[in-house]
Amino acid sequence: MDLPRIFTLRESSHRIHNPFTPEKLATLGRALHLTPGTRALDLASGSGEMLCTWARDHGITGTGIDISTVGIAKARARAAELGVADQVDFVHGDASGHVADAPVDLAACIGATWIGGGAAGTVELLGRSLRAGGLMLIGEPYWRREPQDQETVEACHARDKADFLPLPDLIEQFGTLGYDVVEMVLADQDSWDRYRAAQWLNLRRWLDRNPDDELAAEVRAELTTAPGRYARYEREHLGWGVFALMAR
Template identity: 65%
Template sequence: MDVPRGFTIRESDHRIHNPLGDAKPAVLGRALRPRPGRHVLDLACGSGGLLCTRARDHGLTGTGVDLCATFPASARARATELGVTDRVGFVHRDAAGHGADEPVDVAACVGATWIGDGGPGTVELLRRSLRPGGLLLVGHPFRRRTPPDRAAVEGSHATSRDDYPSLPGLLARVDEPGCDVVEVVPADRDTRDRYVAAQWLSTRRWLERNPDDEPAPVLRAELTTAPVRYARYEREYPGWGVFALMDR
């Protein structure tokens, strides 16, 4: 089992596979003030960008788990680049249902809450690995504005207007498992622009190198329409953020 190939092509040059950008993780780190030596479990860690950066900037240790066969190698290369190979490790495994062998100080899933069938389920999954008094970090989409019609719903990669809750609605859902929200760091339009536009460039470069590969026709058609769809719908209606939680 692996993630869809189109995803790995679009995000082949991404270090962080979500619209936080480079500055927002630093904001989150300063806000939470993690102590050096604390251990992080990062489920669906992608290329390890967030975990490696936390290890470098805050002296944390950690384990990243991801389903994609190619991402652990990219994550190890990033750890080498940042000089944190002695503090972090990466495992190729389905993060859904994964638990740490020992309780961790921070349990994170930043942008892949499908591993727990949504936000509340992912919170429960992360809790299984968390020590008392630890932090949960969850990245999740929300609705900035309500799509006015079916075209806007589908253009936002949703099936209905209710797919993305409002920010108050999402915070209420996170509250249901009995957690306190202690920090919110939302993506903004600029960081989202950078995240999505980088997908277009990676796709274009891949198409130039692989014009006859099997996914090429689909990705060519996607690239032709993606910028307009993004500007018209995705940039306007969905939001995205990272939420830090603690058990009550």
Template identity: 40%
Template sequence: MSLRAYEIAEARNRILNPFTEDKLDLLGEICHPSPGARHLDLACGKGELLNRWSSRYGVHGTGVDLSEVFVTAARERANELNVTDRVQFIHAEAATYAKENAEPSAHDIVSCIGATWIGNGLTGTLDLMRPLLRPGGLILVGEIFWNTTPPPEAATALGIDHHTCVSLAATAERIERSGFELLDMILANPDSWDRYTASQWWTISDWLRDNPDDPEVPAMRDFLRQCRTSHLRVRPAVPRLGRLHPPPSHTFAQPINQISPHQGTYPDMATASTHHGPAFRPESGWLTFAGMLGVVLGVFNAIEGLIALFRNDYFVTPAGRLLVFDYTTWGWIWLAIGILQIAAGAGIMAGQVWARAVGVILAALAMIGQFAFVPAYPVWSIISIALCVVIIYGLIAAPRNATG
């Protein structure tokens, strides 16, 4: 999925992973960086870790991220915390920056939390980080792991390689094979993972509601559907996000704490919440059909109204067979109903919620009006009534949050 999709999904989040505020504070308490320590945060997101540590511990540092939207948010947060003289945020690809721009052996802390894709996995990311760290420094790395043996379809549903995520023990082995020692870890719990993921659904839902004409709407609907389905489908086995501490082993004079996130199973119980706006709006063939039929029937009814206005003799029938006494009034009524049905039908096909209720009301009024024509034009009146019934059914039967 495009970077833009993630920028939309993360719009309301300050921490772009399943870590809570408390756990991020705990991470700081464990590492307790010294004032003036140099910190390089790769794939920093909105820079909450670096900004918060600079504000609380006096850290100086640089955050690097691929998203200009996230970098802008990080700079705004730095200004909010009055740490702009101690931190900077750079819009760049993290792996490229680490290889070509970052000063080697110059950082007390190098972190990459929940973004080991920058090095094509945990091992590659540690290899990127190692040359940048001073002897005795601290590496913080975030990684996901399976808390239980996942079902075969889990990796596919999450869109990851089957070998990317392993168990916590196997993750520690990967860290050790890379020349680091695992000293400490902080794990996100299942509830925080659920809250982080579900909050993205809500954010995307509101964005879809507020930007109906944006060209990215179809892709974002698919992205929302994929995110929700994959999370719920493999939830019993999906990994949890956490943090581990792996320090470089024999290559440095002092061992260092490092942290990497991991993932594990979710609880077997969940809660759901509702909100004022629809999240994903499925497309409904019934709504499209009812909208088109409403437009067609509206055209016919408008024509009937015009005929009643300009050709009164057209509706002349044997006495007592037509319940119409004022053709001019009758004509204006049908013309108005027809125009409103055309507008409502177009609104239904455009996905406007109000148009469904208006469409039902107009179809019901048209049915009542056609009863007056049954004695004079039984075939056409019965056909019109039947079409109105179909329109009403299509508008009511479709899911409440569906779109045509």
């Protein structure tokens, strides 16, 4: 049980596996007015940057669940580096269907709502671990500009235009699920650039070192087309944000 290699190669230098800069992640932590001892659950926690930095900066505790063995190793190393290994724990496992043993104060899934079959299913999943009055964090794409053709839809990593919503519709969807949106921090084009462009450098450096690897042809094909596709389609059409929710 692990992520395909191409995913870990593409984001090998990333600490945040979404179009969020460290500054935006820190802004979100401050905006939530986190207090020491806040108990968090982070499903699909990646390299653990959110839990580790918030443990350092706000005194939270928590557990991250992720399917990537590389991500779990990085998260544990980051916790040790920041001196918070006694506050946060990282478990290798499938976050789909995971429910905390006891209710938590903060339940999050940042950019991986596929674990619940989409935003609605992930809200329901996280709600099963959240105490009454707790905070839920959902990281989700949305359309900045609605695509006019299927080519644009697919270039933005969707199968259908309906896979993502415009920002007002996404916010209203959370309301129909019984939650108030109480905070949000949105990616901008610069943070998208930092996320995507760093992938290209990772791929190129890996390819230079591993020209005969079985993945070399796949990496070369991606590196040849990804920058232009991003600039033509994704950068203009796709937004992303983290939304803080509280049950009504």
